[in-house]
Amino acid sequence: MTLKIGFIGTGGVAKGHMANLAAMEEAQITAFCDLQQERAETAARDWPGAKAYTSIADMLDDQKLDAAFVCLPPMAHGDAERALIERGIPFLVEKPLGVDLELPRQLAAQIEEKGLITSVGYQWRYIQSLDEAKRFLESGRIGMTLGYWIGGMPGVPWWRVQRLSGGQFVEQTTHITDMLRYLCGEVVEVYAAYGHRVLHEREEGADVPDVGTVTMKLANGSVATISNACLLPAGGKTGLEVFTDQGVLEVQANGTRIIRKNGDASAPFDVTPNSRVFEDIAFLNAVRTGDPSSIKSSYGDSLKTHEVTIAANVSAATGKPVKL
Ligand SMILES: NC(=O)c1ccc[n+]([C@@H]2O[C@H](COP(=O)([O-])OP(=O)(O)OC[C@H]3O[C@@H](n4cnc5c(N)ncnc54)[C@H](O)[C@@H]3O)[C@@H](O)[C@H]2O)c1
Numbered sequence: 001m002t003l004k005i006g007f008i009g010t011g012g013v014a015k016g017h018m019a020n021l022a023a024m025e026e027a028q029i030t031a032f033c034d035l036q037q038e039r040a041e042t043a044a045r046d047w048p049g050a051k052a053y054t055s056i057a058d059m060l061d062d063q064k065l066d067a068a069f070v071c072l073p074p075m076a077h078g079d080a081e082r083a084l085i086e087r088g089i090p091f092l093v094e095k096p097l098g099v100d101l102e103l104p105r106q107l108a109a110q111i112e113e114k115g116l117i118t119s120v121g122y123q124w125r126y127i128q129s130l131d132e133a134k135r136f137l138e139s140g141r142i143g144m145t146l147g148y149w150i151g152g153m154p155g156v157p158w159w160r161v162q163r164l165s166g167g168q169f170v171e172q173t174t175h176i177t178d179m180l181r182y183l184c185g186e187v188v189e190v191y192a193a194y195g196h197r198v199l200h201e202r203e204e205g206a207d208v209p210d211v212g213t214v215t216m217k218l219a220n221g222s223v224a225t226i227s228n229a230c231l232l233p234a235g236g237k238t239g240l241e242v243f244t245d246q247g248v249l250e251v252q253a254n255g256t257r258i259i260r261k262n263g264d265a266s267a268p269f270d271v272t273p274n275s276r277v278f279e280d281i282a283f284l285n286a287v288r289t290g291d292p293s294s295i296k297s298s299y300g301d302s303l304k305t306h307e308v309t310i311a312a313n314v315s316a317a318t319g320k321p322v323k324l
Contacts, residue, residue, distance in 0.1 A: 001288055006031035006063065008056055008080045009071035010043040012156065013094050013121070017069050018043065020280045027284060033059045056083050065089055067287045073156070074099045074171055075164045078107075085110045090117035092283045093299065096174050097306045099166040108303045119283040119295045120302035122178045126278035129256045129270040133249050134183065136258050140246030142184050147176040147226035151236035153199065153206075160199065160206035167208045169194075170309040173228040176240055178297070178305040179251055180216070180224055183242060187224075187308045189217040189323050192316040198231045214312045 003026055007014050010032050021027040033053040034040040040052035053059035060083055070080050070093040077098045084091045085107070097104035097120070111118055149172055158164040165171045169192070181187065194209035210231040216224040226240070239252040248259040255270035272278075282294040292298065311322040 002026055002028050003066040003284060003287060004028055004030045004063065006033065006059055006065045006068045007043065007071060008033045008059075008068060009073075009076070009094075010034040010039045011071065011073075014043070014069065014071035016276055017071065017092075017280055018046070020274075020277050021284075022046075023277075024281070024284065026288065031059050031063050031065060056080050060084075060087055060089070067091065067284070070094065073158045073164065074166050075158065078103055081107045082110070085114055085116060088114060088116065090283075090287045092119040092121065092280070094121040095178075095302065095305075096166055096170050096309065097299070097302060099163065099170065101307060101310050104299075104303050104306055108300050111299050117283075117286050117290075117292045117295070118299035119279065119286070120297045120299055121276075121279065122175060122182075122297040122302065122305070123276040123279045124175050124179050124251070124253060125182055125296035126275040126282070127251070127253075127255055127270075127272045128275075128278070129272070130182075130251075133251065133256045133258065136246065136249055136260075137183060137242060137244060140244040142220065142222045143243050143245065144222055145180055145184055145224040145226075145240055145242045147173075147180060147224065147240035149173040149176055149226075149228045149236075149238050150232060151230060151238065152232050152234070153203070153210075153230045160203055160208055162207050165208065166309070167194075167313060168210075168228045168230050169212055169214065169226075169312050170306075172230075173226060174305055174309050175253075176226050176228075176238075177308050178302070179240055180218075180226065181305055181308070182296075183240075183249070183251070184218055184220070184222060184224070186219045186304065187216045187324060188219050189321055190308060190311045190315050191215045191321040192312040194316040209316070212312075212316065214315075216308070 032043040044050040044052040192214040194212035199210040242249040
């Protein structure tokens with residue numbers, strides 16, 4: 001069964017999904033929508049018969065799609081999801097869900113009411129060795145977790161503006177927060193300290209904090225600290241480490257490593273080729289079969305990750321801990 005698929009937003013991350021879909025026989029991208037017509041047209045040229053649009057409504061009125069990929073910047077969410085929910089079209093949406101809580105909460109309620117299949121772009125959940133990692137964590141007691149996303153500033157212009165991106169913790173470090181929830185359970189309280197060290201002076205219009213540390217309490221009694229920075233000129237460090245009475249679990253974007261209590265380390269560091277491929281396969285499987293069980297990150301679940309990252313922003317702004 002061929003699935004007719006539409007893209008809303010055809011920028012950087014969309015290209016990654018398109019490349020994955022190009023290798024899947026059952027996927028046929030027939031529609032590309034972008035505010036920038038040229039981008040939509042360029043994308044459409046790679047898919048015979050596909051059409052380019054600059055209006056989401058025109059695209060959805062013109063074509064009967066089986067599924068959509070929503071690859072919009074954080075401030076641009078709302079119209080796309082509402083149009084897809086209204087028409088009952090399953091969608092995969094990129095993280096973060098938005099720049100506030102109100103819109104994602106409204107959309108989550110509408111999705112739930114419709115029973116619509118959704119997936120959110122938390123591809124770290126599809127790292128192939130995470131099942132083993134979870135079993136390791138279940139074999140002992142989690143004490144604490146340290147997470148980090150320390151690097152430079154991404155090139156897209158909206159990223160550096162707080163009201164457009166939500167800032168690094170909401171936009172980027174959300175992957176680490178999501179991994180913390182996936183592996184260690186729900187976060188019940190956050191306290192954040194952010195700083196503006198360099199970027200606001202060096203980059204015109206940049207107002208996102210360029211350093212931050214967020215301390216968290218989890219429902220199971222463990223604690224976590226997730227730190228981020230986007231001021232490095234090169235290099236960096238991204239991942240999380242879970243410290244337990246049975247050893248240590250290290251997670252990075254491309255795999256995991258377990259250091260067991262007898263000192264044995266799983267070696268070499270497991271390398272998942274491209275976890276986004278598994279995310280896309282799971283979504284298309286769910287659309288084809290109507291069974292969402294292979295999707296590891298639904299809209300409703302992702303909302304909880306988003307709530308933690310927004311709470312961090314609130315805490316940093318008020319100087320007070322926020323309970324969830
Ligand atoms: N899962 C991941 O690891 C990952 C990696 C990169 C980006 N992302 C996420 O993907 C999202 C997009 O990032 P990107 O790097 O592709 O951004 P981008 O700026 O490269 O692309 C976004 C595209 O959306 C278009 N657009 C904006 N508003 C629109 C609207 N209302 N209707 C139609 N098109 C519109 C823009 O013209 C642009 O072409 C971000 O939320 C980002 O966090 C996720």
